[in-house]
Amino acid sequence: MTQISLTDIFQGYTKRRGVFKNKNTLSIAFTPENIPHREDQIKQLGMILAPLLGGEKPSNIFIYGKPGTGKSLCIKHISEKINERANGKVRTLYINCKMRRVSDTEYRLLSQLLSFFDVEVPYTGLPTDSLYNKFFKLLDEKEQNVLLVLDEIDALVKKVGDGILYNLTRINQELEKTKLTIVGISNNISFINDMDPRVKSSLSEEEVLFPPYNASEIKDILRERSLLAFNENALSPGVLEKCSALAAQEHGDARKALDLLRIAGELAERMGNEQVLKEHVDVAEKKLDRDKTMEIIKSQPKQSQCVLLSVIDLYKSGTKNIQTGDIYDVYTRMCKKAGVKVLTQRRVSDLISELDMFGILNSKVISKGRYGRTREIRLSMSLDMINKIENFLKHVLI
DNA sequence: CCTCCACAGGAAGCGCAGGAGT
DNA sequence: ACTCCTGCGCTTCCTGTGGAGG
Numbered sequence: 001m002t003q004i005s006l007t008d009i010f011q012g013y014t015k016r017r018g019v020f021k022n023k024n025t026l027s028i029a030f031t032p033e034n035i036p037h038r039e040d041q042i043k044q045l046g047m048i049l050a051p052l053l054g055g056e057k058p059s060n061i062f063i064y065g066k067p068g069t070g071k072s073l074c075i076k077h078i079s080e081k082i083n084e085r086a087n088g089k090v091r092t093l094y095i096n097c098k099m100r101r102v103s104d105t106e107y108r109l110l111s112q113l114l115s116f117f118d119v120e121v122p123y124t125g126l127p128t129d130s131l132y133n134k135f136f137k138l139l140d141e142k143e144q145n146v147l148l149v150l151d152e153i154d155a156l157v158k159k160v161g162d163g164i165l166y167n168l169t170r171i172n173q174e175l176e177k178t179k180l181t182i183v184g185i186s187n188n189i190s191f192i193n194d195m196d197p198r199v200k201s202s203l204s205e206e207e208v209l210f211p212p213y214n215a216s217e218i219k220d221i222l223r224e225r226s227l228l229a230f231n232e233n234a235l236s237p238g239v240l241e242k243c244s245a246l247a248a249q250e251h252g253d254a255r256k257a258l259d260l261l262r263i264a265g266e267l268a269e270r271m272g273n274e275q276v277l278k279e280h281v282d283v284a285e286k287k288l289d290r291d292k293t294m295e296i297i298k299s300q301p302k303q304s305q306c307v308l309l310s311v312i313d314l315y316k317s318g319t320k321n322i323q324t325g326d327i328y329d330v331y332t333r334m335c336k337k338a339g340v341k342v343l344t345q346r347r348v349s350d351l352i353s354e355l356d357m358f359g360i361l362n363s364k365v366i367s368k369g370r371y372g373r374t375r376e377i378r379l380s381m382s383l384d385m386i387n388k389i390e391n392f393l394k395h396v397l398i
Numbered sequence: 399c400c401t402c403c404a405c406a407g408g409a410a411g412c413g414c415a416g417g418a419g420t
Numbered sequence: 421a422c423t424c425c426t427g428c429g430c431t432t433c434c435t436g437t438g439g440a441g442g
Contacts, residue, residue, distance in 0.1 A: 107427060124427050125417025324405065344431055349406070365406065369440030372404030 018269045019234035019276055026229045026262040028255060031076050036224060037217045038070050041208055045078050048206045049181070052082050052090050052145050057179035060169070060203050064186045065210025068253030071185050074210075075149055092147045097156035100299060104156065106164045110135055113148075136171055143177040154186040155357075162195045169202040212252030219244040221254050222261060230265065235276050239264065242281045260284050290385060296358050297389060302397065303343055306334050307351045309393040311361065312386055315379055323374040324349060338397040352377065 024030055035042065051058045063071050072094075079092040093116050097103050103112045110131040111121050117138045121131060139146060148168070150156075157165065165184070172180045184203055186192065192204055213221070222240045243264070247257035261276075263284035268276040297308065310330040314322045328345045335342045343351075352375065356363045362378045379386060 105428075122417060124415065125425085127417090127426055130418095130426095343429095345405085346407085346432080347430060350430095353407095365438095367405095367438035367440090368403085369438070370401090370403060370442090371440075372402085373437060373439085374403095374405050 019230055019265050019274065020269065021231050022229055023262065023265070025225055026258050026265075028258075031073065031080065032225065032228075034224065035070060035074060035077060036220045037213060038074055038210075041070070041210055042074055042078065044206075044208050045074060048208075049078060049082060049147075052147070052181070053086055055089070055145065055179075057145070058181050059205035060182045060184075061206045061208060062184045062186070062192060062204035063208045063210065064189050064192070066212050066251045066253070067187055068247070068251075068255035068257075069210040069212055070254060071210050072149075072151055075183060075185070079147055079149075086145075090145045090147060092149060094149045094151065096151045098152040105160055106167075107131065109156070109164065114138070132167065132171065136175070139171075139178045139180060140175050141177075144179075146178055146180045147183060148180060149183045149185065151185045152187065153184045154188045154191040157191065157195065162199050165199045165203055166196060169199060213248070213254055214252060215244045215248035218247050218252065218254055218257045222257055225258065226261065229261075230276070233275070234265075234268075236278065238278050239276050239281060242278050246281070246285055256288070259288050263287055289381075290388070293360060293381065293385065294389070294392070296360060297392070300355075302338075302340055303347075304351050304355060305393050305397060306338060306340055307331055307348055308355060308360065309390065309397060310334050311377055311379060312390050312393070315386065316390075322377045324352065324377070325374065327352070327377065334397075340397070349375075 025032070045061070048061055049058045063075070065071050076092075076094070079090070083090050083092070093113060095103055095109065095112055097109060101108070103109045107124075107126075107128050110128065111123070113135055114121055114131065119134060119138065121134070153165075165182075168180075168182060172182070182203060189209075192200060195203075219240055222243055226235060226240065239261075243257045243260045246260060247253050250256055260281055261284075264276050264280040267280045267283055267287075268274075273280075297305065300308070307327065310327050311322060313330050313334070314326055319326060324345070328348055331348060332342050334340075352361065352363055355361045359380075362380050363375045364378075365373070366376050367373045381389075
């Protein structure tokens with residue numbers, strides 16, 4: 001009985017003509033066959049990495065460019081292509097270095113690398129050196145060519161220093177059988193300059209720059225993907241233009257454009273429309289912003305959440321020029337109420353910096369002369385959003 | 399000119415959970 | 421069971437500092 005009605009539902013769903021033909025082609029996981037407006041970069045990377053095909057070690061590469069400019073995508077694309085040609089002789093290890101509690105320290109990064117070889121290590125207890133040795137042995141077990149892609153490497157270096165990179169580049173020199181090529185990807189251009197010169201010279205033997213897309217380039221990208229993703233005539237006129245324009249405002253972020261398009265499509269489908277309208281894009285933009293920040297906030301530890309709620313409290317009570325000391329006062333009361341351990345101001349100061357890094361807060365160090373030097377903290381979102389966060393945090397904490 | 403506020407943010411080290419070796 | 425190790429979140433202690441008020 002249940003099964004029958006379920007099949008009915010599913011059949012009804014598949015029979016109904018939605019707007020999507022293949023939604024996956026809009027996700028970040030999808031690597032398209034053709035990457036518009038990145039011909040130069042792909043050519044450059046291809047030339048640098050071509051020695052892999054002859055079993056030679058290419059130069060290490062440093063890639064930089066703003067978010068959503070196709071850095072990871074191009075690397076993924078090229079490594080897939082190379083692998084096809086080399087009959088799987090080239091192994092690509094991709095790591096995003098920013099993931100909290102996953103790859104945001106040297107130890108955790110190595111433990112991630114080891115897990116690619118199906119080696120699980122305890123989350124603490126072992127010396128980092130021993131992880132290096134394990135990794136080293138695994139690499140040198142057999143002859144192979146390994147491409148190590150470290151995405152958002154600037155975040156990691158900022159947090160724990162450039163020692164990791166130094167160690168990795170050194171491992172490379174000591175390997176006998178295996179050749180390890182390191183590809184560092186960074187959103188921040190200036191970051192490479194204040195690294196140890198030894199690391200700098202060995203990591204950025206080659207540099208590739210990914211400039212932001214402009215609105216018409218983003219539109220090209222969207223058009224191409226929309227042909228794969230949507231049914232014919234599912235997009236009303238102006239939808240692509242709107243997505244492109246919105247994303248171009250945000251330093252030419254193609255990923256944002258794709259997200260907008262996908263969410264707009266989902267909204268249209270959910271509302272039973274046969275066409276995606278410009279209005280859907282408007283709603284999608286709000287939803288995208290909201291979802292992103294909520295996602296980050298949910299993943300924060302309780303202590304950070306307390307800090308954030310304190311900032312919101314101050315904001316709502318009309319305090320202007322919110323500073324660290326104010327926050328700490330409210331924060332201590334908040335913790336007691338929520339039954340959470342009160343951390344020191346030093347630590348809270350770091351938590352504020354973290355929230356700043358995630359883009360949830362804006363903090364700026366200012367000097368008020370006689371009245372000291374502190375950080376001024378501002379919330380950079382709509383009142384609507386602040387209310388939403390407040391509700392969520394109160395629900396979770398109190 | 400100097401002073402002095404209210405912190406920023408670096409350095410060191412502590413305690414805990416969890417290894418490895420004996 | 422014991423010792424001795426480690427990484428990590430956190431505390432403790434510290435020095436540094438831009439500029440308004442004197």
